Amino acid sequence: MIDRFETFAGTGRRGLIAGLGVFLILLALSWVGFIASDDVTYAKGAYGWIEHFPYVGGHGTIRYPITIPMALSFVTFGENEFAMVLPSLLYLILFLVMAWRVTRDIAGPLPAFCALLACATNPLIVVQSSIANVDVIEMALLFGAWFLCFRCLEDGPDRGRLLGAGALVGLAFLTRETAIFVAVYFGLLFLAGHRFNRWHYLWMAMGFLAVWLVELLYLGIMTGDPFYRFNIALHHDPTINRAIDLAGNVIVSPLVDPLLVMLVNQEFMLLMFLAIPLGTWLCFSPQLPPRLRHFARQIALFGLCWLICVGAVQKLLPLNPRYFMITATMACLLTGVALGWLMKEARGLWRLAGLGGLALLVGTNLVGIYVENRNPTFGEEKLVDLLVSRPDVAITTDPMTLYRADLPLQWARATKRVTSAPPSGAALYYYNPVRSAKPNAKMAAAMVPTYQPRPDWVLIEEFAPEPSYLARALRWSGLHSRLPASIWDKLRHANESSYLYRVTADPAPGPA
Structure with a gap:
């Protein structure tokens, strides 16, 4: 051989x-x-x-x-x-x-x-x-x-x-x-x-x-x-x-x-x-x-x-x-x-x-x-795909997601149809929790509550990453129960899901 x-x-x-x-x-x-x-x-x-x-x-x-x-x-x-x-x-x-x-x-x-x-x-x-x-x-x-x-x-x-x-x-x-x-x-x-x-x-x-x-x-x-x-x-x-x-x-x-x-x-x-x-x-x-x-x-x-x-x-x-x-x-x-x-x-x-x-x-x-996590910008890419597939809609999202998606939005000629204003009225809001669930360089702690979904908002669509074949095999065999929870969570969810909401009312003002 x-x-x-x-x-x-x-x-x-x-x-x-x-x-x-x-x-x-x-x-x-x-x-x-x-x-x-x-x-x-x-x-x-x-x-x-x-x-x-x-x-x-x-x-x-x-x-x-x-x-x-x-x-x-x-x-x-x-x-x-x-x-x-x-x-x-x-x-x-x-x-x-x-x-x-x-x-x-x-x-x-x-x-x-x-x-x-x-x-x-x-x-x-x-x-x-x-x-x-x-x-x-x-x-x-x-x-x-x-x-x-x-x-x-x-x-x-x-x-x-x-x-x-x-x-x-x-x-x-x-x-x-x-x-x-x-x-x-x-x-x-x-x-x-x-x-x-x-x-x-x-x-x-x-x-x-x-x-x-x-x-x-x-x-x-x-x-x-x-x-x-x-x-x-x-x-x-x-x-x-x-x-x-x-x-x-x-x-x-x-x-x-x-x-x-x-x-x-x-x-x-x-x-x-x-x-x-x-x-x-x-x-x-x-x-x-x-x-x-x-x-x-x-x-x-x-x-x-x-x-x-x-x-x-x-x-x-x-x-x-x-x-x-x-x-x-x-x-x-x-x-x-x-x-x-x-x-x-x-x-x-x-x-x-x-x-x-x-x-x-x-x-x-x-x-x-x-x-390896081969899709570290899952949320941003789904936002671009969403705008490309719906050329007649405008969407608001959090400042960090918009900042990180700027270049692919530019390539898709969709920059003008997305803003980072706090969701209000009857807007479509793209919620990307990996960027908006906690403070970051583009969003102070006082701003975080204004970008969180409210119970009365209507969930239009969830964008969930496909589990890897390894994660599927581990779950099918039952071996996932023997792994440490932190490792299994990373294998099962290499990226967080993102969501598209219809805002139904103005949100309560965040803390001063």
């Missing part, structure tokens, strides 16, 4: 095509799309380039490696969710191709296919690739820089490649300031004089500075402040408190919390439990070819430096899994290559262990993808 698997994956570009096919299938099945978060900010930046060229922007909207491609996507494919996500998706596909290419050249076709499969099924990668975000773009650009530098480590210093690597780091830095973390990895290579003279590494610095100086010149001309982006990045948010933000599932100590995120969050499943021992084996086993060990050490060092840097900036970044995307992708490559090498070169039970390990990794990844 392993021989057939190797024949299938190890012939020409068949492994690349198969791996990309698996990724695209999972992408279609787990599509997220619009999330009414940072993606809205990037869309506003894209519209800035379309409507106010040349454009500067503010925090988020100034991230040109995503806003400019998104603007081109809107102009080419229309104003819609797919066009918004397309730039990030194309960056991710480019990364997958690069990852397959370098691992094939170093380890062979079968390990390259396994590494590609590990990346293409990783829950964090699959879910984030269907969202307009800079995490994927930053990762792809920085991996491209690593790829060019590694070619120089293998074949000797090349001025063009090193300049290109530095330029890609510069583009990643324009995407998000955290890209500067790679200076730790490249700085270690520079200090060690690894593989070639230290002076050659300065070509990378020149490539980086060339890109950054273009931005400094542009912002200096447009705003009078060359460091405009840097200044707004440092002052746009209050200090992060990881113990309160709880972006990681478990908070124990700043020294171990970053690793715990990758060990216990569902975005990674069993990845790190496999990557740590298998990566250590790849890096140090004397039975492996020196070229493969060198590749593994560079990949591991790149991912480890990123993990340490993200963990170290406690006051700037929450422990959000997406900030660990570079470490996760490097772990995927190490794990996939190691399992593929066992299937390719080992004998007896070790070959079966390689195949079993790959099946375990992919299987748990699929579970991780399945349990």
Whole structure:
């Protein structure tokens, strides 16, 4: 069976095509799309380039490696969710191709296919690739820089490649300031004089500075402040408190919390439990070819430096899994290559262990993808669908729902038919409890009672999310009764229902 698997994956570009096919299938099945978060900010930046060229922007909207491609996507494919996500998706596909290419050249076709499969099924990668975000773009650009530098480590210093690597780091830095973390990895290579003279590494610095100086010149001309982006990045948010933000599932100590995120969050499943021992084996086993060990050490060092840097900036970044995307992708490559090498070169039970390990990794990844909430804007999307299906009606809703639905309402040409005024008279009121049942940034506590349904209102329709197949199976088997109530409630109701009411009388005034 392993021989057939190797024949299938190890012939020409068949492994690349198969791996990309698996990724695209999972992408279609787990599509997220619009999330009414940072993606809205990037869309506003894209519209800035379309409507106010040349454009500067503010925090988020100034991230040109995503806003400019998104603007081109809107102009080419229309104003819609797919066009918004397309730039990030194309960056991710480019990364997958690069990852397959370098691992094939170093380890062979079968390990390259396994590494590609590990990346293409990783829950964090699959879910984030269907969202307009800079995490994927930053990762792809920085991996491209690593790829060019590694070619120089293998074949000797090349001025063009090193300049290109530095330029890609510069583009990643324009995407998000955290890209500067790679200076730790490249700085270690520079200090060690690894593989070639230290002076050659300065070509990378020149490539980086060339890109950054273009931005400094542009912002200096447009705003009078060359460091405009840097200044707004440092002052746009209050200090992060990881113990309160709880972006990681478990908070124990700043020294171990970053690793715990990758060990216990569902975005990674069993990845790190496999990557740590298998990566250590790849890096140090004397039975492996020196070229493969060198590749593994560079990949591991790149991912480890990123993990340490993200963990170290406690006051700037929450422990959000997406900030660990570079470490996760490097772990995927190490794990996939190691399992593929066992299937390719080992004998007896070790070959079966390689195949079993790959099946375990992919299987748990699929579970991780399945349990993700792939519709975080259920209420907002149902509001848009409601207005599209009833083009002759006007609706009122709460301020937060209207705020978060603004972009899809704009795409549906329905903005003018919905308001956030308190429901009164005989209005149709769209009640989205996940946004209006408690105070939020758009609704003070005193306003909350005016947006709650009254007993005399007429319920016209309830919009309830479909239970997942897992929830249905658990209920059918009776196993749901053995689960903790909090877990079962999340499995059964990943999103809250929303409701359409006919207001029958003016509501009693809320508290002063």
